[in-house]
Amino acid sequence: MLWFSGKISGPKPAALLRVGFQIQTDGDCGSKEHSAKRRTYFTLNMSRLPVMSTKRVLTSSSSENSQDMAPVQKKMRKDQDPQRPQTATTIIGDKRPPAAARASLYRPVRGVGAATVAVAPSRGVPKQVKASSAPKAASVKQQAATKPAGTGPTRRQPWDLKGKVSDMESKIRTYQTKIKSLSEENEVLKGSLAQSKTKAAELEREVERQRRKISEFEQEQQRLSGVQSELEKVSSEKNVLQKELSNLEQKYKVIETLRESQEMELQTLKMKQSVQETTMARLRATLKETEELVTSLKETVAHQKDELHAGEMERRQLHNTIQELKGNIRVFCRVRPLEDGGLTKHIQLAPSDNKSIILAKTEESHTGKTADTQKNYHFSFDRVFGPQASQQEIFDEISLLVQSALDGYNVCCFAYGQTGSGKTYTMEGEEVDDTRGVIPRAVQQIFRAGAKLQSQGWEFSFTASFVEIYNETLRDLLYSGKTSKRPEHEIRKAANNEVTVTNLTYEKVYSEDQVLGLIALAKQNRSTAQTALNDRSSRSHSVFQLQIEGVNSGRDVKCKSILCLVDLAGSERMVKSQSQGERFKEMTSINSSLSNLGIVITSLANKESHVPYRNTKLTYLLQNCLGGNSKTLMFVNISPEPDSFGETLNSLRFASKVNDCIIGTASSNKK
Ligand SMILES: Nc1ncnc2c1ncn2[C@@H]1O[C@H](COP(=O)(O)OP(=O)(O)OP(=O)(O)O)[C@@H](O)[C@H]1O
Incomplete structure (x- = not known):
């Protein structure tokens, strides 16, 4: 069985379009491992074909692939069974092509049948790609269908092997042309993919940078939240301090008033002091005079005390004399x-x-x-x-x-x-x-x-x-x-x-x-x-x-x-x-x-x-x-x-x- 599998990835520029043929034997259909081995993209070995023997379609030239082509040829010969000269076109996709396209598709390609062209999603291709790939596959098939339309279907006689080969060659050429254009397109897409990868890497870096920035912002935000709470605290402290300041200002005003009154009092006291100093000086002079007087009085007192004592002694004597007389x-x-x-x-x-x-x-x-x-x-x-x-x-x-x-x-x-x-x-x-x-x-x-x-x-x-x-x-x-x-x-x-x-x-x-x-x-x-x-x-x-x-x-x-x-x-x-x-x-x-x-x-x-x-x-x-x-x-x-x-x-x-x-x-x- 000959498979054409293609993948057209999504709307992104980096989308990958994969187009390939897969030759698979019936007995190997269920094995993934074997299927992988047998899968070859653009590996049609044309050397065995008489027309295309000198023309290299794709880069693949491995002997393994050449060998793998043998059963295909064998099968193709088997398919020349006159009982089953039908042409089969199978379109595999998410959407059916429009009616016009379908009509062209059902039309025989140059009247040559016995080939199955399948457009199927490659394994591992994301599901969303299918929708976008459908129109491309449809266009390919359309090309294939419209080309022989001008010539019209020609049924070869079973014996017309040459004609059949000619048809096949023509068909192969068409495919080769398609493959070439697809290859070019693929190259473009590869370039685009590389660009997209670069861009993706850049974007990843950008994302990483942005993440770092976000992290920094988050840290900054945390710091700012700390700062904010600090700010709130400071603000409340500021309010308290402002109140205190207001109180202090009031107190200051009171003190200022008090100071002024005390200053006035001080002035009064200074005046009084001055008066008192004058009085003091006068009193000192008086005191000196008084001290002199006291000294002289003390002398007098001492003298009088002596006299008093003498008088007392005399009194005692007289008193005693009187008592004795009595x-x-x-x-x-x-x-x-x-x-x-x-x-x-x-x-x-x-x-x-x-x-x-x-x-x-x-x-x-x-x-x-x-x-x-x-x-x-x-x-x-x-x-x-x-x-x-x-x-x-x-x-x-x-x-x-x-x-x-x-x-x-x-x-x-x-x-x-x-x-x-x-x-x-x-x-x-x-x-x-x-x-x-x-x-x-x-x-x-x-x-x-x-x-x-x-x-x-x-x-x-x-x-x-x-x-x-x-x-x-x-x-x-x-x-x-x-x-x-x-x-x-x-x-x-x-x-x-x-x-x-x-x-x-x-x-x-x-x-x-x-x-x-x-x-x-x-x-x-x-x-x-x-x-x-x-x-x-x-x-x-x-x-x-x-x-x-x-x-x-x-x-x-x-x-x-x-x-x-x-x-x-x-x-x-x-x-x-x-x-x-x-x-x-x-x-x-x-x-x-x-x-x-x-x-x-x-x-x-x-x-x-x-x-x-x-x-x-x-x-x-x-x-x-x-x-x-x-x-x-x-x-x-x-x-x-x-x-x-x-x-x-x-x-x-x-x-x-x-x-x-x-x-x-x-x-x-x-x-
Ligand atoms: N001059 C007096 N005027 C008024 N009352 C007096 C006077 N002399 C004595 N009396 C009274 O006479 C009483 C006897 O006096 P008093 O006790 O002094 O006598 P006395 O000689 O001390 O007697 P004794 O030897 O027993 O002590 C007392 O009640 C006392 O108050």
């Missing part, structure tokens, strides 16, 4: 008022004289025939205070002695008298201001006077102690520890003649209130010791001592003294009280101490070589306050009741005895 031991008598405020008959006070007292006793006639006789007892003291005398009046007389204590003299003030005669009232008094006694008033005066003397360079320190003597036993009234651990005390006399009590509380005091606190504590200690059956405070002596030390460092002067304020136990006689047992012991002790006090005072007055201070705890403790270096004041308190007449008389006698004593001239403890 007597270093003085006795004041104080009459307690009756509870109902009335007047008692047996105590008579001269209205013009405040130093004498008359104790009158009316004795009834035993026979009743004679008139009652009255016996008067006259007593004179340094001062006699009637029942109306106030606490302040009492203290006014004592305050001179208190001043002596600050001047460096030992001062002792004690209250003597029977129980209930007003000793405690006189010494301690009550808490209300008007009724305050000697002790709180003396403390007040000492602290105030000490403070005043500071301006003259005096520095004072005070030490307080409060002791009770009961049945010749000492008891610390400032003790604040446990009762069970209350210590025992002994009186000691140091080498410098200072008398101290062992284990006694000596409290440094810095204010009047602190001393008042200690007096309150002492009162509490005394009240806890006594019972309902035993009013111990009446039967014990309480001794408050304030040690005073003064230093005038500028003048190198020191002074040291003791202010001693004593509330003595009741002085009632043993017989009257009819005391027994413990009470007897108490009374013996009291009487002993009081009589010894009288003995000591008398000894001092008589300037005896031996003064029996150590006879009792009381006189031993008061040794320094009663000696030649002291000023002593005794209150004799008397009760106004008629039934106390005897005790009153005794008290006045004792006081009178003391009053008659003249203790040696006191000397100040100055160093």
Whole structure:
């Protein structure tokens, strides 16, 4: 079988048109491999043909192809079968040719048949090519069909082999011509294909370049998108910054306004400063003058201080002289008022004289025939205070002695008298201001006077102690520890003649209130010791001592003294009280101490070589306050009741005895 296969590829310029003949045996039709082997394009070996033997149609000249032509010739001879002289034209294509073309196609080609021309798509040709190849194939066939049309169909006689050969040759020539034109066309197409390939390569490169560009663009786009987000961020930051800037601008405006106002203020201040500088200069001049004045005043003050000190010393001396003239031991008598405020008959006070007292006793006639006789007892003291005398009046007389204590003299003030005669009232008094006694008033005066003397360079320190003597036993009234651990005390006399009590509380005091606190504590200690059956405070002596030390460092002067304020136990006689047992012991002790006090005072007055201070705890403790270096004041308190007449008389006698004593001239403890 002889095949003509052609391929006309699509509308592109690079489309490939393949035209070829395929000679295939029937048995090999199904084998692709064999078909490939046998397929030959433009390989008709014309050497075997008598006409075309010298004419080379196509480049193919392989011996294999020559050999392959043999069966074709054989077949062609077989086809000369007279029984089948038909001419077959088969057109294979996607479309049937138009009717006119079909008519020409069905027309016999020069009346020569037994050849099959097939236009079929070559294997591997894309489908779309078929449509475009159809018109070309149709035109080829048309050519083939139109050529013999002029001659008309000529049926050869079976025996007209020559004619048949001639037809065949003619046919071959036609084909050769066609092949040639197709070959040329193919060459053109090849060129076009090469161009198209070049162009395709270029396009591919272009595409590659474009791809790279796209990739670059994409990268650029990514970068730009990053840039855009950055830009958005920057934009939002810019907005924030703009807002901040706007705020800052507003603030700046405010600050600017403030600055302007401050500048104005500064200007004002500068003006003020200038004025002040002028004032300052004037003041400096004044200051200089003042300093000069101060210097001269200081000199004056120093001079006046010297004079003041000299005056103070002189005052002390004069004061002491007066006190000495008044007597270093003085006795004041104080009459307690009756509870109902009335007047008692047996105590008579001269209205013009405040130093004498008359104790009158009316004795009834035993026979009743004679008139009652009255016996008067006259007593004179340094001062006699009637029942109306106030606490302040009492203290006014004592305050001179208190001043002596600050001047460096030992001062002792004690209250003597029977129980209930007003000793405690006189010494301690009550808490209300008007009724305050000697002790709180003396403390007040000492602290105030000490403070005043500071301006003259005096520095004072005070030490307080409060002791009770009961049945010749000492008891610390400032003790604040446990009762069970209350210590025992002994009186000691140091080498410098200072008398101290062992284990006694000596409290440094810095204010009047602190001393008042200690007096309150002492009162509490005394009240806890006594019972309902035993009013111990009446039967014990309480001794408050304030040690005073003064230093005038500028003048190198020191002074040291003791202010001693004593509330003595009741002085009632043993017989009257009819005391027994413990009470007897108490009374013996009291009487002993009081009589010894009288003995000591008398000894001092008589300037005896031996003064029996150590006879009792009381006189031993008061040794320094009663000696030649002291000023002593005794209150004799008397009760106004008629039934106390005897005790009153005794008290006045004792006081009178003391009053008659003249203790040696006191000397100040100055160093
Ligand atoms: N001058 C006075 N004016 C008013 N009342 C006074 C006066 N003197 C004493 N009294 C009162 O008399 C009473 C007895 O006085 P006070 O206790 O002072 O006597 P005393 O001698 O201390 O007795 P004792 O020895 O028992 O302590 C008290 O209630 C007191 O207030």
